[in-house]
Amino acid sequence: MPVFTFSGKDASGQKVSGERNAVNKQMLAVQLRKEQITAGAIREKGKEFSLPTFGSTKVKTKDIAIFFRQFSVMIDAGLPLVQCLEILAANQESPAFQKTLTGVRTTVEGGATLANAMRQFPTVFDDLSTNMIEAGETGGILDLILQRLAGYVEKAVKLRSAVKSALIYPIAIVSLAILIVGALLKWVVPIFANMFTGLGVDLPLPTRVVIGLSHFIGEFWWFFFIGLGGLVYGLKQIRKNPKGKYYFDASLLKLPVMGPLLRKIAVARFTRTLGTLITSGVPILDGLSITARTSGNAVLEEALMKVRKAIEEGRTIVDPLKESGVFPNMVTQMIGVGEATGAMDNMLQKIADFYEDEVDAATKDMLAMLEPVIIGLLGIMIGGIVISLYMPLFAMIGKMAG
DSSP states (O other), rough: OOEEEEEOTTSSSSSEEEEEEEESSHHHHHHHHHOEEEEEEETTTTOOTTTOSSOOOOOHHHHHHOOOOOOHHHTTTTTOHHHHHHHHHTTTTHHHHHHHHHHHHHHTTTTTHHHHHHHHHHSSOOOOHHHHHHHHHHTOOHHHHHHHHHHHHHHHHHHHHHHHHHHHHHHHHHHHHHHHHHHIIIEEEEEEHHHHHTTTTTOOOHHHHHHHHHHHHHHHHHHHHHHHHHHHHHHHHHHHSSSHHHHHHHHHHHTHHHHHHHHHHHHHHHHHHHHHHTTTTTOHHHOOOOOOSSSHHHHHHHHHHHHHHHHHHOOSHHHHHHSSSSSOHHHHHHHHHHHHHTTTHHHHHHHHHHHHHHHHHHHHHHHHHHHHHHHHHHHHHHHHHHHHHHHHHHHHHHHHHH
């Protein structure tokens, strides 16, 4: 039996690593999951540096949402579980997802539960999905759980799409501005510089600055791409380090325009995830652990793990949420009301609905605010270059006229 090395996090969020014997990676992932260890990387010992495999192996979130929706309809219609998986796998356009569903079906045929079969593929079915499905299997409401999962994933896709669509326009405008300015400096400014050299005129300071930038771009244009690549690499390395990721995410939340938007997105995702888990019968402690791991923000993850620890010690959920300083007062107060009335799952869903609408409004406001600013900066940059190039000509014309 091969030996595998693994690394991951336990239920309290602490890093763990070690070696285990297992039939394959999937079975080891299932074994670790039973021990409440979320595996981050599993590699066969002696093959840690194997060559990468080429081709897309990522499954789109939209495809997963459609799968859950179709799966729930089939289960509700009374089709056997294995037959549902077989039909859904055969109708998948994505080869990676088809292979995943075939593996799930094979494992279920071998006697495993659907949740454990899905845990073999943690990159496709996360902890939230598998825990909800496990609760659905235990309670005999798998079709209802699948419907809730489909709704949750669809709302998550909608939220992500709204943010992406809002950012496309400013990013496109900034990229276009950089290209235009770069083209002017590289190809247009040198023509004027040669002309000024031939005329032997004294150049004003703005013109000399623009010509100097043009010479720098002409000789060291490759430095821009190296700097951009270094910036991307540096950010990735920072986010790989737990402390670096925490301070990076904390800095993002403090940004003047993006910060409030990112906070609203984090609150919407947190309340939607935790509300869906609690509604589906997942215990609140497990729900907080899953929500923390899937939050996508290190600050929120640390705050939720502290909340989980406080609840383990016998405290209510409201006080540690307030102490974290991450969540708005309205959110903590509404959660407190939900906890007191025994309807926290419904309250979380209402908060999620409210903040998802807030995200839509905030992205539109941000776009409306950024649009004139970006256009103004673009006009200043291009206009400044053009005016600086014509300043010597205006001076010459003035002398000739005098």
